[in-house]
Amino acid sequence: MKRKLGMILSALSVTGMVLTGCGGSSNGPVASKGSEESTSPSPSAKTEPSVDQKVEIFSWWTGAGEEAGLLGLIELFSDKHPDIEVINAAVAGGAGTNAKAVLASRMQGGDPPDAFQVHGGAELNTGWVAADKVIDLNDLFAEEGWNEKFPKELIDLVSKDGKAYSVPVNIHRGNVIFYNKKIFDDNGLQAPKTFDEFFAVADALKAKGITPLALGDKEPWTATMLLENIMMGELGADDYKKLWTGEVKFDDARVTSSLEKFKKMLTYVNEDHAARNWQDASQLVAEGKAAMTNMGDWAKGYFTTDLKLVANEDFGWIETPNTGDSFMVITDTFAIPKGAKGEQAAREFLKVLGSVEGQDVFNPLKGSIPARIDADKSKYDSYGQETIDDFKVSKLAPSLAHGSAAPEGFATQANQVVNIFVTNGDVEQAQKALVSAAQASGIGK
Secondary structure, X not given: OHHHHHHHHHHXXXXXXXXXXXXOOOOOOOOOOOOHHHHOOOOOOOOOOXXXXXXXXXXXXXXXXXXXXXXXXXXXXXXHOOOOEEEEOOOOOHHHHHHHXXXXXXXXXXXXXXEEEEEOOHHHHHHHHOXXXXXXXXXXXXXXXXXXXXXXXXXXXXXEOXXXXXXXXXXXXXXXXXXXXHHHHHOOOOOOOOHHHHHHHHHHHHHOOOEEEEOOOOOOHHHHHHHHHHHHHHHHHHHHHHOOOOOOOOOOXXXXXXXXXXXXXXXXXXXXXXXXXXXXXXXXXXXXXXXXXXXXXXXXXXXXXXXXXXXXXXXXXEXXXXXXXXXXXXXXXXXXXXXXXXXXXXXXHHHHHOOHHHHHHHHXXXXXXXXXXXXXXXXXXXXXXXXXXXXXXXXXXXXXXXXXXXXXXXXXXXXXXXXXXXXXXXXXXXXXXXXXXXXXXXXXX
């Protein structure tokens, strides 16, 4: 087990900014509720607080709507459990890159937090579950009735061999294009539903000197996310999922076509894309300096919570080309490490974040929709309500860029392939590299 966890830490150290995740700020850490100073006893205190009187929550939620959501969740928990001090151990860094490296180091060093953020799917199951570093939560699921409150497909993403290992707090949609409504209205344009429509709209915008597509790939996962959405549009959700089982190979002609479309889309992006992160790219759209951006709906949380824009007035949205019937699922979940000092307090925290009340506090701020099927739809804006409805009827697919679709080794290599491709546009080279990465990662074996 130590060898496997060591491999995880090694991969995190080597890949650096290539690792993926949703949201995250690149601006420095935020102050924690319950810093080391505040957890120290006062001179008059007779004893240290017991381990069950504090809980350390580890995440990468430090900006762009997500921090507001996390703080709202912590406030709700503190109202319900005033005797338990919350230590907000959020680690800043785009896409969770820094947080994942810190977490791996702490887990290997025997100093785990009490609960930590992890994406459902491969990131959880082929990482921490396979390394035997998280506890089985089946009893908590049964106690809280979650097996009837979370969709089966979502429970599958947080389970391995019939055991649940983390609790979903939300569902994000990854296959979304957000666009500036004023730019589209002023130029008589309709949001594009197909690849042909996208390129026609992009040409019209470019001819008027407007940047058609904002991209911020300072961390390569944003470009990988664009590619995975193109692949889902080319293959369809069902065959896209077969890429991760080996039933569809990466030398498929539709993967070739996806790379060709990806190359063409890159001709419409802002010239400074490599110097920007996803928030910077989204801000270009908010300010009318670019027309569209492809991003998960944490961008919607950024628009509404941070920039105070109004959904369906200041900005619009549409599924990425040819994916109107599909839903690229990204789910943030929390697991409890084995050996956590505050395990019982962490269980109480997971109960709150898995509750209707907790999810309805968190998700409207974060931009995501609730993981529960019985949440209060009226608490969500027009985007949230539409997405809640879409989730129920769409074909669901796991995200490569956010750790759900494939083993970490493949995701790391795919990010590297995309990073090179954005620079040189060599379709043949990129496809061969993806084929090799799939073979090396054991996909299909």
